[in-house]
Amino acid sequence: xxxxxxYTTDLDKSVLINNFEKRGWIPVGPDExxxxxxxxxxxxxxxxxVESGYRLSDDQVINHFPNHYELTRKDLMVKNxxxxxxxxxxxxxxxxxxxxxxxxxxxxxxxxxxxxPADYNLFVxxxxxxxxxxxxxxxxxxxxxxxxxxxxxxxxxxxxxRDNKTSSFSAPSAKDTYVIxxxxxNPLLIGGKKFDLRMYVLVTSFRPLKCYMYKLGFSRxxxxxxxxxxxELDNMFVHLxxxxxxxQGDEYNAVHGGKWSVENLRVFLEGTRGKEVTDKLxxxxxxxxxxxxxxxxxxxxxxxxxxxxxxxxxxxxxxxKPWLIEVNASPSLTSTTSSDRIMKYKLISDSINIVIPPGxxxxxxxxxxxxxxxxxxxxxxxxxxxxxxxxxxxxxxGKVGRLSNKKPSTWK
Amino acid sequence: xxxxxxxxxxxxxxLSEEVLTDKLNFxxxxxxxxxxxxxxxxxxxxxxxxISGLKQSGHEQKLxxxxxxxxxxxxxxxxxxxxxxxKKEPITYIRKSQLAWExxxxxxxxxxxxELSLPLARKRPDKDFKDMxxxxxxxxxxxxxxxxxxxxxxxxxxxxxxxxxxxxxxxDFPLYNNWGLIQATLKxxxxxxxxLQYSHMSINQxxxxxxxxxxxxxxxxxxxxxxxxxxVIKSCMAGAVQEFLKKGSPTGCRNQIWNSILGxxxxxxxxxxYDQLKNSVLVHDLLVDNLIYKDIKLTATNDDQYxxxxxxxxxxxxxxxxxxxxxxxxxxxxxxxxxxxIRGKLGNEEYxxxxxxxxxxxxxxxxxxxxxxxxxxxxxxMLYYVFRAFYARFFHHLHCxxxxxxxxxxxxxLFERLLQQIEPQLFYHLCSIGVxxxxxxxxxxxxAFSGYLCSEQVLLLxxxxxxxxxxxxxxxxxVAIFSFRKTNLLQIQSFQAAExxxxxxxxxxxxxLLQLTLFSE
Numbered sequence: 001x002x003x004x005x006x007y008t009t010d011l012d013k014s015v016l017i018n019n020f021e022k023r024g025w026i027p028v029g030p031d032e033x034x035x036x037x038x039x040x041x042x043x044x045x046x047x048x049x050v051e052s053g054y055r056l057s058d059d060q061v062i063n064h065f066p067n068h069y070e071l072t073r074k075d076l077m078v079k080n081x082x083x084x085x086x087x088x089x090x091x092x093x094x095x096x097x098x099x100x101x102x103x104x105x106x107x108x109x110x111x112x113x114x115x116x117p118a119d120y121n122l123f124v125x126x127x128x129x130x131x132x133x134x135x136x137x138x139x140x141x142x143x144x145x146x147x148x149x150x151x152x153x154x155x156x157x158x159x160x161x162r163d164n165k166t167s168s169f170s171a172p173s174a175k176d177t178y179v180i181x182x183x184x185x186n187p188l189l190i191g192g193k194k195f196d197l198r199m200y201v202l203v204t205s206f207r208p209l210k211c212y213m214y215k216l217g218f219s220r221x222x223x224x225x226x227x228x229x230x231x232e233l234d235n236m237f238v239h240l241x242x243x244x245x246x247x248q249g250d251e252y253n254a255v256h257g258g259k260w261s262v263e264n265l266r267v268f269l270e271g272t273r274g275k276e277v278t279d280k281l282x283x284x285x286x287x288x289x290x291x292x293x294x295x296x297x298x299x300x301x302x303x304x305x306x307x308x309x310x311x312x313x314x315x316x317x318x319x320x321k322p323w324l325i326e327v328n329a330s331p332s333l334t335s336t337t338s339s340d341r342i343m344k345y346k347l348i349s350d351s352i353n354i355v356i357p358p359g360x361x362x363x364x365x366x367x368x369x370x371x372x373x374x375x376x377x378x379x380x381x382x383x384x385x386x387x388x389x390x391x392x393x394x395x396x397x398g399k400v401g402r403l404s405n406k407k408p409s410t411w412k
Numbered sequence: 413x414x415x416x417x418x419x420x421x422x423x424x425x426x427l428s429e430e431v432l433t434d435k436l437n438f439x440x441x442x443x444x445x446x447x448x449x450x451x452x453x454x455x456x457x458x459x460x461x462x463i464s465g466l467k468q469s470g471h472e473q474k475l476x477x478x479x480x481x482x483x484x485x486x487x488x489x490x491x492x493x494x495x496x497x498x499k500k501e502p503i504t505y506i507r508k509s510q511l512a513w514e515x516x517x518x519x520x521x522x523x524x525x526x527e528l529s530l531p532l533a534r535k536r537p538d539k540d541f542k543d544m545x546x547x548x549x550x551x552x553x554x555x556x557x558x559x560x561x562x563x564x565x566x567x568x569x570x571x572x573x574x575x576x577x578x579x580x581x582x583x584d585f586p587l588y589n590n591w592g593l594i595q596a597t598l599k600x601x602x603x604x605x606x607x608l609q610y611s612h613m614s615i616n617q618x619x620x621x622x623x624x625x626x627x628x629x630x631x632x633x634x635x636x637x638x639x640x641x642x643x644v645i646k647s648c649m650a651g652a653v654q655e656f657l658k659k660g661s662p663t664g665c666r667n668q669i670w671n672s673i674l675g676x677x678x679x680x681x682x683x684x685x686y687d688q689l690k691n692s693v694l695v696h697d698l699l700v701d702n703l704i705y706k707d708i709k710l711t712a713t714n715d716d717q718y719x720x721x722x723x724x725x726x727x728x729x730x731x732x733x734x735x736x737x738x739x740x741x742x743x744x745x746x747x748x749x750x751x752x753x754i755r756g757k758l759g760n761e762e763y764x765x766x767x768x769x770x771x772x773x774x775x776x777x778x779x780x781x782x783x784x785x786x787x788x789x790x791x792x793x794m795l796y797y798v799f800r801a802f803y804a805r806f807f808h809h810l811h812c813x814x815x816x817x818x819x820x821x822x823x824x825x826l827f828e829r830l831l832q833q834i835e836p837q838l839f840y841h842l843c844s845i846g847v848x849x850x851x852x853x854x855x856x857x858x859x860a861f862s863g864y865l866c867s868e869q870v871l872l873l874x875x876x877x878x879x880x881x882x883x884x885x886x887x888x889x890x891v892a893i894f895s896f897r898k899t900n901l902l903q904i905q906s907f908q909a910a911e912x913x914x915x916x917x918x919x920x921x922x923x924x925l926l927q928l929t930l931f932s933e
Contacts, residue, residue, distance in 0.1 A: 191721045191786075192723055195720075255714040255716070268786075272787075
């Protein structure tokens, strides 16, 4: 079936429009009958809000979940993951095992984090255990490195202590709430420079969880040599990898934009550190992503019309342990370089092929099990439904269920 | 082929001479002393005891590895009356071309000096010395003013020279005239000979770079390959490692495999030597430093595969141009390192120094010889020695006119001959629209494909260079790429269009291409 779908979008981005046009889709306005809507998070929120009274029909697909912020707002993600760990512990799940220091063995993948001002006292208690440590302050509702700073003394955040509220009656708004996280001050350096990873993850359903990992992620490099020295705490070119920050530096190179593909990273790590540790690193990252999604799968409104492409930010430390820093609901579709544009074009194209199988119209009643032929550069990360089927099949063969196996069997 | 007694004697003599000047000799003496001190029985057994001790401690294997490494590079035996320049390059017209070329680049370097009123070398002021020392691991961040500096020569200029080399004894009778650019008459291998040489790469043998890419059986193949790799590395037998490498190396073992074949071990002595080179960088500011800076800024810094390694490249290349070990290699080749004189002593041999100290004047793209290695070695000192070994063994052949089988002249000729043989229609089409294939492939060959292919593919290619101890694979790959893009090339009508078709090679997988060219039919 080759019906020409009707699309609409809030974003005037060439990587989107080119994709739609290539498919011969017809542009329509957001108020008309569309099949595919690439919307901003605000639009999606208002479409799904009670007041709008909007009802999506079976042939409409949209690119965000209504309350994606459970995962993508810094404070809520931390809250959800903490709750998820506690829940697993109550169930006595082997996944929630702790070491003798009281740290989770398998679920310790976000840096210690507190909300400010809410958790101020908890934070102070933690800080006093390690008075020389460095922490990073991020405003909850902002992105692209805006408003971020590093601290290593309590006096620098006195403002957020509970006793120091100027107007004690008003509750703090999202504007002045911050998350404070232990700063990963031993990042893995390549060529002396710090970097973080941007990985794309497509979720087509949260219950059952169905997610895909994009193979063409990239690492973003700081332009300035990394130093853990406290004199440089104010120099954001050393610490923040955000392109929007690095772009302002003198050393910014517009040809590659400080971006290095994940494939290159993999070849480098395998070549210099060996295959085993590299494989483990990537397995660990996949593991984290699945569990961060599981942590919110209970609270996300799992609307059948929705899918979402998340931008995961990960930092690797010098022990090759990955740390999940944050998740973005609307990863930038602006292209900084030509290879960036090609990659993002493919990302959109491959995402559409999984969400709306080629040759078929959008129908939200389908089982959302994409054919392997439509994966493109995606690989299946986890499909709860398929994993359950597999487990049943294994039980039928009389094998013991692999409970102790930490990794879901659909990986690889 | 059996060796004559005389030849054998020559080889043994040269090898033992080399061993004596190598640090291996010192190591052996120390080990022997060590063994002797443990002798308990009578002195009469001393010799046997020490020898068996050396065998057991792996020193015999080390010696065998050394011989294996050096054997292919022993200079052939000359008659005692052979003049020196003849030993360097036996063919007169080629020797003359190289000399003329050297004069030209030397002149261009000199005129740049005069124009910009820069000295070839000067002592760094104290302040700069300290500055540079402090910033040694981040030299990329502080960039000297390079706007005036231009590369001394580019592959394009060198191609002109290479294609201008002509045998004066050969007449211009049209039948003997080559279709291609290369007019030198040298013997190059036939396709059949290459097939025999590269028989381990044939399609019926599983390879790294092909069989680890497919979906299902990859884990099995990779697992086996990794196991075998660890085994040969552990054996310390360079010969076995080299055999293994003929089918490519798993990414995770490549650094150890290459080290084993190149004989690289980093001890205190190597570190000290590197430190001395580093110090000489700090003390003297050379004009070639600027050329290197400029080259890195123009190539690696802008390359989305290599930019992260920019700072490593300075740490390797700046010391490299001061390394006298390289000078010795260059002196033995066709090239004659340029000499410079201390100010006011022009022409006085007593005050002559080689310039640059290692005898090499970099071309545009030189730093790409180092860049791919950064994917295997994360330590600048290690990186330095591996690069130096690669350069001395292979890369210096790529920018010097010589009759050597590995030289750029032979490789270019090999490329043209093979392409004519395998793709006559394509070659004819390209020539008829005035596109000489070598004009496209020359830049690939001179850089050993670095910067054109994606890094992983470059490493797989260099695996084969090292394993077969030959650069000929570069010419074969260039032909393979032409074959692969044949359909498109047959449709184009201009040089620009041909360049556009051949512009992006990053998607290519080199090993299947090589197999296709060598073993199809």
